[in-house]
Amino acid sequence: MEHTRIKELLQSEEYGKEVIVKGWVRTFRNNQFIAINDGSSINNIQAVVDFENTPDEILKRITTGAAVRVKGQLVESLGKGQKVEVKATEVSIIGDSDPEKYPLQPKKHSLEFLREIAHLRMRTGTFNAVFKVRNALAFAVHKFFQDRAFVYWHSPIITGSDAEGAGEMFRVTTLDLDSLPRNEQGEIDYKEDFFGKSTNLTVSGQLEGELAALAFGNIYTFGPTFRAENSNTTRHLAEFWMIEPEMAFYEIEDNMDLAEALLKYVIRYALETCPEEIEFLKNRLLEEEKSKPQNERSELNLIEKLNFILDNDFERVTYTDAIEILKRSKPNQKKQFKYLIEEWGADLQSEHERYLVEKHFKKPVILTDYPREIKSFYMKQNEPDAQGRQTVKAMDILFPGIGEMVGGSQREENLEKLLARMAEVGIPAEEMEWFLDTRRFGSVPHSGFGVGFERLVLFTTGMTNIRDVIPFPRTPKNAEF
Amino acid sequence: MEHTRIKELLQSEEYGKEVIVKGWVRTFRNNQFIAINDGSSINNIQAVVDFENTPDEILKRITTGAAVRVKGQLVESLGKGQKVEVKATEVSIIGDSDPEKYPLQPKKHSLEFLREIAHLRMRTGTFNAVFKVRNALAFAVHKFFQDRAFVYWHSPIITGSDAEGAGEMFRVTTLDLDSLPRNEQGEIDYKEDFFGKSTNLTVSGQLEGELAALAFGNIYTFGPTFRAENSNTTRHLAEFWMIEPEMAFYEIEDNMDLAEALLKYVIRYALETCPEEIEFLKNRLLEEEKSKPQNERSELNLIEKLNFILDNDFERVTYTDAIEILKRSKPNQKKQFKYLIEEWGADLQSEHERYLVEKHFKKPVILTDYPREIKSFYMKQNEPDAQGRQTVKAMDILFPGIGEMVGGSQREENLEKLLARMAEVGIPAEEMEWFLDTRRFGSVPHSGFGVGFERLVLFTTGMTNIRDVIPFPRTPKNAEF
Numbered sequence: 014m015e016h017t018r019i020k021e022l023l024q025s026e027e028y029g030k031e032v033i034v035k036g037w038v039r040t041f042r043n044n045q046f047i048a049i050n051d052g053s054s055i056n057n058i059q060a061v062v063d064f065e066n067t068p069d070e071i072l073k074r075i076t077t078g079a080a081v082r083v084k085g086q087l088v089e090s091l092g093k094g095q096k097v098e099v100k101a102t103e104v105s106i107i108g109d110s111d112p113e114k115y116p117l118q119p120k121k122h123s124l125e126f127l128r129e130i131a132h133l134r135m136r137t138g139t140f141n142a143v144f145k146v147r148n149a150l151a152f153a154v155h156k157f158f159q160d161r162a163f164v165y166w167h168s169p170i171i172t173g174s175d176a177e178g179a180g181e182m183f184r185v186t187t188l189d190l191d192s193l194p195r196n197e198q199g200e201i202d203y204k205e206d207f208f209g210k211s212t213n214l215t216v217s218g219q220l221e222g223e224l225a226a227l228a229f230g231n232i233y234t235f236g237p238t239f240r241a242e243n244s245n246t247t248r249h250l251a252e253f254w255m256i257e258p259e260m261a262f263y264e265i266e267d268n269m270d271l272a273e274a275l276l277k278y279v280i281r282y283a284l285e286t287c288p289e290e291i292e293f294l295k296n297r298l299l300e301e302e303k304s305k306p307q308n309e310r311s312e313l314n315l316i317e318k319l320n321f322i323l324d325n326d327f328e329r330v331t332y333t334d335a336i337e338i339l340k341r342s343k344p345n346q347k348k349q350f351k352y353l354i355e356e357w358g359a360d361l362q363s364e365h366e367r368y369l370v371e372k373h374f375k376k377p378v379i380l381t382d383y384p385r386e387i388k389s390f391y392m393k394q395n396e397p398d399a400q401g402r403q404t405v406k407a408m409d410i411l412f413p414g415i416g417e418m419v420g421g422s423q424r425e426e427n428l429e430k431l432l433a434r435m436a437e438v439g440i441p442a443e444e445m446e447w448f449l450d451t452r453r454f455g456s457v458p459h460s461g462f463g464v465g466f467e468r469l470v471l472f473t474t475g476m477t478n479i480r481d482v483i484p485f486p487r488t489p490k491n492a493e494f
Numbered sequence: 495m496e497h498t499r500i501k502e503l504l505q506s507e508e509y510g511k512e513v514i515v516k517g518w519v520r521t522f523r524n525n526q527f528i529a530i531n532d533g534s535s536i537n538n539i540q541a542v543v544d545f546e547n548t549p550d551e552i553l554k555r556i557t558t559g560a561a562v563r564v565k566g567q568l569v570e571s572l573g574k575g576q577k578v579e580v581k582a583t584e585v586s587i588i589g590d591s592d593p594e595k596y597p598l599q600p601k602k603h604s605l606e607f608l609r610e611i612a613h614l615r616m617r618t619g620t621f622n623a624v625f626k627v628r629n630a631l632a633f634a635v636h637k638f639f640q641d642r643a644f645v646y647w648h649s650p651i652i653t654g655s656d657a658e659g660a661g662e663m664f665r666v667t668t669l670d671l672d673s674l675p676r677n678e679q680g681e682i683d684y685k686e687d688f689f690g691k692s693t694n695l696t697v698s699g700q701l702e703g704e705l706a707a708l709a710f711g712n713i714y715t716f717g718p719t720f721r722a723e724n725s726n727t728t729r730h731l732a733e734f735w736m737i738e739p740e741m742a743f744y745e746i747e748d749n750m751d752l753a754e755a756l757l758k759y760v761i762r763y764a765l766e767t768c769p770e771e772i773e774f775l776k777n778r779l780l781e782e783e784k785s786k787p788q789n790e791r792s793e794l795n796l797i798e799k800l801n802f803i804l805d806n807d808f809e810r811v812t813y814t815d816a817i818e819i820l821k822r823s824k825p826n827q828k829k830q831f832k833y834l835i836e837e838w839g840a841d842l843q844s845e846h847e848r849y850l851v852e853k854h855f856k857k858p859v860i861l862t863d864y865p866r867e868i869k870s871f872y873m874k875q876n877e878p879d880a881q882g883r884q885t886v887k888a889m890d891i892l893f894p895g896i897g898e899m900v901g902g903s904q905r906e907e908n909l910e911k912l913l914a915r916m917a918e919v920g921i922p923a924e925e926m927e928w929f930l931d932t933r934r935f936g937s938v939p940h941s942g943f944g945v946g947f948e949r950l951v952l953f954t955t956g957m958t959n960i961r962d963v964i965p966f967p968r969t970p971k972n973a974e975f
Contacts, residue, residue: 014748018711020643035743037936052710052742053643080936108907108937115935132702132928133935135709144710148645155636162501162534164629169966170651170718171664171695171733173973183652183688185664185695187722190674190682201671207664207722207732209971214652214666221613221966221975228616229533229625230499237651237717241668241688251688252652261533262516267495426589447613447975454596454614455518455561456589485650485702492654492689494702494928 016082020053025097027087034058034083034099035107037136040119041075047104049081055141055293059098060085071104077119078110078136124481131485132494139297142290143482146283147470151235153282154256154466157275158233163258166225166232168218173210174444180240182213183251214239218257219461220391220448223424226259226459227451233258235466243489247478248416250467252487259461265393265406265423268460269379272410272419273327275464276377280319283473291316291473298475315475318413327377327410330369333357333398335380338373339365357402360387366411377418383407390434392422393458408462415472421462428452497563501534506578508568515539515564515580516588518617521600522556528585530562536622536774540579541566552585558600559591559617605962612966613975620778623771624963627764628951632716634763635737635947638756639714644739647706647713649699654691655925661721663694664732695720699738700942701872701929704905707740707940708932714739716947724970728959729897731948733968740942746874746887746904749941750860753891753900754808756945757858761800764954772797772954779956796956799894808858808891811850814838814879816861819854820846838883841868847892858899864888871915873903874939889943896953902943909933 016033036051036058044064048057060083064072075081084103090096116130117137127134134140155165171185187207188194194205203211218234225232234257241251258271284291295315302310313321330338339345339354344364352362361380370378382395382404392405410419425431431452435442442449470482480486485494497514517532517539525545529538541564545553556562566582573579597611598618608615615621636646652666668688669675675686684692699715706713715738722732739752765772776796783791794802811819820826820835825845833843842861851859863876866884873886891900906912912933916923923930951963961967966975 014743016743018643035938052645052712078935080938107939108933108935110935132705132931133709135706141710144645144647144706148640148647151646152636152640155633159629159633162499164533164625165632166625166629167718167735167965169733169968169973169975171720171968171973174975181668183666183668184671185666186671187662187664188671190665190667190669190671193671207970208968208973210973212973224613224975225616225625225965228614229622231533237648239652252650254648262495262497450613452589454559454589454591457516457561458588484648484706487650487652487689489688490690492650492652492691492693494650494655494705 018053019049019051019056019058022058022087022097022099023054023056023095025087028089028097030087032085032087032099034060034085036081038075038077038079038081038110040077044072047075047081047083047101049083050136052136052141055138055145055290056095059090059092059095060101060104061098062101062104067104071106074106074109075104076110076112076115078112078115078117079106080108080110081105082107124478128480128486135484138293140481142287142293142297143470143474143476144484145290146287146294146474147482149283149286150279150469150473151466153279154233154235154275156282157278158258161231163231163233164225164229166218166222166229166234167236168215168221168234168257170215170237171208171212172215173208173212174220180216181242182216183239183241185212185214216240217255217463219259219463222257222259222461223448223451223459226261226461227455227457230262231258231260245489247480248468248471250479250483250486250488253483254466256464256466257461259459261457261459263423263460264458265381265408265460268421268423268462269327269329269381269408272408272421272462272464273379276410276418276469277323279469280322280473284316284319284323291319294474294476318475319473322377322412325376327379328374329379329381330374331382332361332380332384332404333382333402335361335369339368342368342373344368358384358386363416366416367413370411371413377413378411379408380411381406381408383409388422390438390440391424391431393425394430394434412468412472415468418468418472419462419464421460423458423460426452426456426458428456499534500530500532500537500539503539503568503578503580504535504537504576506568509570509578511568513566513568513580515541515566517562519556519558519560519562519591521558525553528556528562528564528582530564531617533617533622536619536626536771537576540571540573540576541582541585542579543582543585548585552587555587555590556585557591557593557596559593559596559598560587561589561591562586563588605959609961609967616965619774621962623768623774623778624951624955624957625965626771627768627775627955628963630764630767631760631950631954632947634760635714635716635756637763638759639739642712644712644714645706645710647699647703647710647715648717649696649702649715649738651696651718652689652693653696654689654693655701661697662723663697664720664722666693666695697721698736698944700740700944703738703740703942704929704932704940707742707942708936708938711743712739712741726970728961729949729952731960731964731967731969734964735947737945737947738942740940742938742940744904744941745939746862746889746941749902749904749943750808750810750862750889753889753902753943753945754860757891757899757950758804760950761803761954765797765800765804772800775955775957799956800954803858803893806857808860809855810860810862811855812863813842813861813865813885814863814883816842816850820849823849823854825849839865839867844897847897848894851892852894858894859892860889861892862887862889864890866915869903871919871921872905872912874906875911875915893949893953896949899949899953900943900945902941904939904941907933907937907939909937
């Protein structure tokens with residue numbers, strides 16, 4: 014490598030040193046000042062061109078988006094906002110960029126427009142910052158679990174099991190749709206399909222993760238999961254990355270402790286390793302909110318909001334208590350909720366979750382012990398309460414602005430109770446023998462949870478649309494690039 | 495957590511301390527000695543039961559596979575091979591295991607049998623070791639790249655692009671196969687499909703990775719990729735994890751340097767962080783090879799083989815030179831190769847790669863500058879040689895026993911050359927406009943490569959079938975669990 018990366022140069026104090034910079038032109042002012050970015054930093058380095066001794070042929074090719082190589086001396090900068098700049102002695106063009114055609118102009122583009130050119134948007138400051146924070150959060154997840162001797166576990170992506178019922182699934186097939194094989198009954202013959210059976214994309218690696226937890230003790234997955242749901246919201250993707258730890262001998266309280274520690278750890282890691290990016294994103298959000306009426310603006314700026322998570326214990330409250338709070342709440346009394354809370358058993362909507370987090374407790378909330386009927390079959394059943402109401406050891410962590418950040422539970426380790434619940438909800442045991450074996454042979458209390466990685470990135474970057482925190486979002490009618 | 499994990503206890507010297515162990519019974523001898531494993535270590539801790547003061551009701555439930563809680567004193571062990579043991583004062587059963595039904599008996603099971611019970615096989619020493627090494631390698635990959643300021647990049651899994659041609663693809667659909675929508679021409683109407691078009695599972699994240707490299711400089715992907723190929727071999731999977739770094743301003747030599755450094759780093763990391771696991775796997779392999787004739791046994795044991803990789807520079811040789819070596823080789827002269835090498839242009843088979851690595855150079859080999867016709871369209875074209883033969887800046891790294899461990903290249907950054915090559919091989923440019931934009935706007939020399947993660951695990955663990963290094967292998971007619 015003959016060149017030095019810009020992030021390193023910006024931190025350097027080796028004034029007078031000869032350096033080579035390679036990167037892309039962000040702006041070129043006065044035939045003299047090139048702002049160059051190579052992606053290593055959200056900040057550009059300025060190269061000052063000796064335009065009298067640089068051929069016109071070169072000068073006119075220094076356009077936004079062009080790739081250049083600049084050789085020169087690292088010198089102290091007189092401009093503000095930068096410590097160093099490069100006094101260029103040699104400028105050459107590596108790759109041109111026709112300014113008439115290049116879609117990224119040196120001006121503010123809307124996020125909607127940038128979504129349409131998602132293949133180029135990471136060349137902007139905003140997306141450089143977003144994906145650097147995404148990178149930091151991803152590594153922090155691994156580091157958190159590795160430091161605690163958890164085993165990183167790859168649950169399968171293609172699955173022959175469709176029993177979990179966490180959501181609608183995508184079919185995976187190599188059958189020729191124009192000439193589908195049929196059996197004697199005239200049904201499609203999946204025995205002819207690649208895997209010899211009907212297969213789908215996984216909606217969760219949890220069930221396989223449970224198998225692993227009962228072998229290794231503590232494991233985590235971190236991989237893509239899929240939901241074929243027709244939800245066109247700012248918080249849903251058809252393809253998203255999920256982190257799913259699963260721990261043998263963990264009860265619900267241990268599970269909550271771990272989830273809270275994980276979230277605080279990764280947010281702190283991002284703050285510590287991406288201070289410039291988060292500062293940039295804080296200012297972006299302040300700027301964006303300027304156009305909103307005062308009462309819709311955030312009370313806290315991005316950095317204050319992140320520190321608020323770090324500095325506060327998450328509020329732990331049962332579903333039953335939460336329902337009482339919601340019933341008595343002003344928006345419920347005044348019928349401002351779209352879905353009024355009338356009785357125990359109601360499924361909580363986003364508006365209720367946000368009320369609890371943002372208005373009532375004003376901090377992250379861990380809601381526990383939900384009614385059995387609104388939760389998954391594998392959750393550990395509590396003893397019925399005095400009124401005979403049946404709950405499960407679920408735990409959902411609710412974050413301001415995001416709603417559900419974590420969904421988890423202690424798992425039902427009792428074979429008979431699990432089988433009874435599966436029968437009630439119509440999951441055929443014979444398809445789940447491999448899963449049930451964990452309850453047959455050395456069953457132990459165990460717990461786990463799932464974190465939607467993009468929601469974590471959304472929260473930490475202060476972005477407001479989940480399509481802006483994953484490189485190429487997959488949503489209904491959209492699988493570009 | 496009231497209990498301490500066994501790995502920690504095995505390293506402890508706090509004799510006399512009261513401890514609680516939770517784990518699964520591996521064996522129970524003489525109504526007295528329980529070997530307990532909790533997955534934290536391949537090694538068990540021994541608990542010595544005071545059987546005279548333990549109810550028969552408990553003793554008879556201490557069976558292989560049962561989960562137990564043992565409270566007692568940590569004491570120095572008199573047995574060999576262990577430093578400490580637990581003098582139990584209290585034993586309770588957490589989860590039973592019916593010895594008549596539990597498939598894992600305290601004896602040696604074949605790998606074939608264990609593959610059929612893949613949901614339980616990670617409870618064995620061999621698979622505990624394999625997946626601990628897999629975990630270490632995965633984290634080492636992240637650490638290597640993070641230490642070098644590469645951005646972890648998530649290329650999409652579901653893709654609307656099928657142009658790369660790296661292999662047969664799986665279709666992803668939510669269409670009802672029993673009643674497919676048809677357009678006026680009677681063709682299946684993919685506009686009605688979830689994404690409004692025909693979509694597949696990715697075969698490689700490279701093309702999207704290139705977009706990112708030309709924004710961030712250096713990036714890497716690490717995610718699942720898919721090939722719908724009907725290959726039932728010990729080296730192929732339909733679903734496997736791939737690591738794909740991509741670097742702006744890297745030429746082919748930089749690419750080779752990085753790949754060699756990565757492989758050495760991750761293998762060294764596994765050796766340093768999993769010494770017990772690799773020792774165990776070394777002995778497993780020696781044991782397995784005892785049944786083979788002397789001339790089929792490995793010359794080096796597993797640890798020697800791994801150190802051999804660390805201690806040697808990889809041999810860098812052009813395809814053209816390799817062909818000369820192969821032509822003159824004994825197996826070619828004596829017609830022992832299945833595919834004889836007769837002329838320049840021949841595609842190298844596994845037998846040729848292994849000859850070069852294992853017989854001729856006796857070390858990892860980086861083969862470069864392959865004929866253009868046998869490589870992908872996006873590889874950078876060399877100037878034709880004196881005989882007018884056209885090669886590309888490809889680089890494949892060949893490992894002993896494995897064959898291709900890495901496939902990479904410098905990419906063709908010249909738009910006209912790339913378009914011409916795409917036209918020759920029949921890739922429609924209009925489907926690839928987003929990719930071609932990288933060559934239109936600030937195009938720069940760049941390079942990258944792909945590492946099949948399971949092949950890396952295969953090599954580092956000394957296992958011989960790729961189905962044994964991924965939790966739940968997906969192969970033709972097989973998508974169990």
